[in-house]
Amino acid sequence: MAKLSLRSDWQQYQTTTFDELMLDKGKPRDHAANIVKFFSSLSEEETIQYRSAADLAMKEMGVTFTVYSEEEGSIDRVWPFDIIPRIIPQSEWRQTELGLQQRVQALNLFIDDLYGEQKIIKDKIFPAELLAKSKNFRKECIGIKPAHGTWAHICGSDLVRDSDGTVYVLEDNLRVPSGVSYMLENRSILKRIFPDLFDQSSVFPVNDYPSQLFDMLASLSPRPADNPEVVVLTPGVYNSAYFEHSYLAQQMGCELVEGRDLVVLDDDCVYMRTMEGHKRVDVIYRRIDDLFLDPEAFLPDSMLGVPGIMRAWKNGNVALANAPGAGVADDKVVYAFVPDMIKYYLGEEMLLPNVPTYLCMRDSDRKYVLENLEKLVVKPANESGGYGMMIGPAASKKELATFAALIQKDPRNYIAQPTLNISTAPTLVDNMAEARHVDLRPFILSGKQTNVTMGGLTRVALRKGSLVVNSSQGGGSKDTWIVAD
Numbered sequence: 001m002a003k004l005s006l007r008s009d010w011q012q013y014q015t016t017t018f019d020e021l022m023l024d025k026g027k028p029r030d031h032a033a034n035i036v037k038f039f040s041s042l043s044e045e046e047t048i049q050y051r052s053a054a055d056l057a058m059k060e061m062g063v064t065f066t067v068y069s070e071e072e073g074s075i076d077r078v079w080p081f082d083i084i085p086r087i088i089p090q091s092e093w094r095q096t097e098l099g100l101q102q103r104v105q106a107l108n109l110f111i112d113d114l115y116g117e118q119k120i121i122k123d124k125i126f127p128a129e130l131l132a133k134s135k136n137f138r139k140e141c142i143g144i145k146p147a148h149g150t151w152a153h154i155c156g157s158d159l160v161r162d163s164d165g166t167v168y169v170l171e172d173n174l175r176v177p178s179g180v181s182y183m184l185e186n187r188s189i190l191k192r193i194f195p196d197l198f199d200q201s202s203v204f205p206v207n208d209y210p211s212q213l214f215d216m217l218a219s220l221s222p223r224p225a226d227n228p229e230v231v232v233l234t235p236g237v238y239n240s241a242y243f244e245h246s247y248l249a250q251q252m253g254c255e256l257v258e259g260r261d262l263v264v265l266d267d268d269c270v271y272m273r274t275m276e277g278h279k280r281v282d283v284i285y286r287r288i289d290d291l292f293l294d295p296e297a298f299l300p301d302s303m304l305g306v307p308g309i310m311r312a313w314k315n316g317n318v319a320l321a322n323a324p325g326a327g328v329a330d331d332k333v334v335y336a337f338v339p340d341m342i343k344y345y346l347g348e349e350m351l352l353p354n355v356p357t358y359l360c361m362r363d364s365d366r367k368y369v370l371e372n373l374e375k376l377v378v379k380p381a382n383e384s385g386g387y388g389m390m391i392g393p394a395a396s397k398k399e400l401a402t403f404a405a406l407i408q409k410d411p412r413n414y415i416a417q418p419t420l421n422i423s424t425a426p427t428l429v430d431n432m433a434e435a436r437h438v439d440l441r442p443f444i445l446s447g448k449q450t451n452v453t454m455g456g457l458t459r460v461a462l463r464k465g466s467l468v469v470n471s472s473q474g475g476g477s478k479d480t481w482i483v484a485d
Contacts, residue, residue: 015435017163031089080476099352109345111151136327153321161423174330181244183457186479202484204454210251216447220319221282228282264308360411455480
């Protein structure tokens with residue numbers, strides 16, 4: 001992939017796949033023409049100044065994430081941010097938005113069914129043995145009916161575009177999806193350093209997300225009131241997403257609490273400890289995994305959760321978002337059945353396709369995967385953050401042999417997908433623009449109604465040729481602009 005000066009006419013820009021801003025021979029896509037013109041007009045000195053301004057803003061605002069390593073332990077790093085935005089036309093986004101709404105509706109119906117009558121299993125659409133071996137199915141949730149029948153109130157579905165321009169859903173994140181604060185901060189910083197560029201471009205806003213999130217959470221309150229008490233429950237300052245927890249609490253005007261700040265009293269209601277005494281809590285936006293949420297119901301030695309909180313939820317005295325047990329659908333094997341869910345629950349064809357997926361639990365699929373490991377991406381069912389996966393074309397013989405053994409030992413725990421040549425976008429590398437692979441995580445809020453962010457968090461594989469965009473694996477991010485056609 002060739003480098004170019006931002007002062008050039010972009011004729012040298014090259015990519016091996018679909019590019020989000022550029023066509024062949026350096027010609028910009030119609031919806032990106034203004035952006036390309038602006039950045040191609042910058043001198044090297046101006047480019048350095050803008051980039052430094054963005055980095056300084058990130059540091060001043062404390063926008064960080066935590067990386068863990070065996071050698072250095074946990075390290076807080078400034079969020080890596082690229083100043084060239086990703087551009088998506090509004091007409092294309094409308095179709096994506098409809099597809100995401102359809103998908104989340106079906107997923108919520110599926111979760112509700114699994115903890116209820118399990119009709120989808122009785123009708124032999126979803127295999128009973130998959131549920132029996134699910135690591136995230138919580139028997140403690142059977143029979144519970146959360147408000148509006150919604151379990152996954154905040155969903156982050158990862159999207160990728162293949163070399164032919166097709167947009168696929170790569171995976172769904174339904175447990176405690178993160179990244180929305182970085183989407184908001186990316187926008188804030190780019191508006192600060194490029195105010196004139198925003199004035200010239202019809203960019204749809206994303207800064208209404210905190211108010212939409214609060215309204216959705218408030219709609220779950222078990223007590224009809226104008227001002228329900230909503231709190232954000234965090235594991236604490238050492239969690240990798242703590243910046244996001246504190247940021248969202250601040251933006252919503254809610255209390256940020258840890259487990260020790262809450263108590264369940266004899267009336268099976270949740271209360272917050274305050275200087276004035278106990279104050280009842282109506283809705284908890286929890287950023288703690290299921291198993292640490294309540295030592296009475298799950299891990300008895302958990303110091304992060306609140307004893308009795310599941311009891312309060314079951315009795316309808318508090319709302320939890322996302323609901324415990326929602327992670328049963330946050331499984332890369334379950335992912336393969338989403339097209340069937342959409343047909344079964346909604347009677348519709350899927351609007352946003354899945355990536356073709358091989359289930360290693362099936363004999364024929366497993367045989368194909370083992371014979372073609374060097375061509376495929378192999379993923380464990382419940383890992384996240386890019387951990388535990390293998391990209392076949394980049395794997396060594398030792399890695400291929402290791403994964404072959406893992407698949408044969410526990411077929412249910414692995415899927416495989418073709419290695420997509422996912423889309424690229426111009427990204428600053430040493431103050432020059434180079435093509436780097438990107439994905440997109442929009443956020444979908446589900447309560448009384450469903451809202452999709454106007455865009456999402458574009459993640460960038462900053463390492464040349466890499467397909468792994470996760471920040472923990474060396475990735476960065478871009479602001480995502482949905483622009484009027």
